[in-house]
Amino acid sequence: DMKVTQMPRYLIKRMGENVLLECGQDMSHETMYWYRQDPGLGLQLIYISYDVDSNSEGDIPKGYRVSRKKREHFSLILDSAKTNQTSVYFCASSLSTSNSDYTFGSGTRLLVI
Amino acid sequence: GDQVEQSPSALSLHEGTGSALRCNFTTTMRAVQWFRKNSRGSLINLFYLASGTKENGRLKSAFDSKERYSTLHIRDAQLEDSGTYFCAGNNNNAPRFGAGTKLSVKP
Secondary structure, eight states: OOOEEEEOSEEEEOTTOOEEEEEEESSOOSEEEEEEEETTTEEEEEEEEEETTEEEEOSOOTTOEEEEEETTEEEEEESSOOGGGOEEEEEEEESBTTBOOOEEOOOEEEEEO | OOOEEEEOSEEEEETTOOEEEEEEESSOOSEEEEEEEOTTSOEEEEEEESSEEEEETTEEEEEETTTTEEEEEEOSOOGGGOEEEEEEEESSSOOEEOOOEEEEEEO
16 A cells, blocks of 8 residues: 555654654655645645755745655654644655655644643 | 635535635646545545546546636535645645635534
């Protein structure tokens, strides 16, 4: 069953701690994305990765960085988490940017206290 | 800037009735995708359209790239249709999402 897997599903961190959100896909998709979803704002693009070590900022990259060392894994890192980074984070993948059929993970709900 | 305007932000329907959700795009999109966020918080892919219309059960979607809009029609709404629906427009980079429509279906 082809899918995007996000870990963990739920996470509570204190302000200033480092946060690592992991995403994996088993479809050999080239392109992967990280979004955050906040009420009334929909999903906002944080980072996009076109392939291994080929990452690009999205619309709201500040406070985040990413790592893609293998095609099947795309990590989102928060160095020194802030309370305004409390959100639901979604990872997605697509075959390429020219193929618009996206597959989403189940989301990671992050609470920064 | 904002590229996807989704309306309405909230919608209440009685079982058996129907309505339409709409997304207007401020730029030309190559394709549109509609999702529903289920009770577990996962995003379920409903439709992907590069043009024209698609129908699946009680749902029907249309996309007009030239006129810059897409619609999602729901007919004979059921209680399990409740949830938040998102459209996403793609302009050859990454999908940009609307703010979502929270649909409540009541008996």
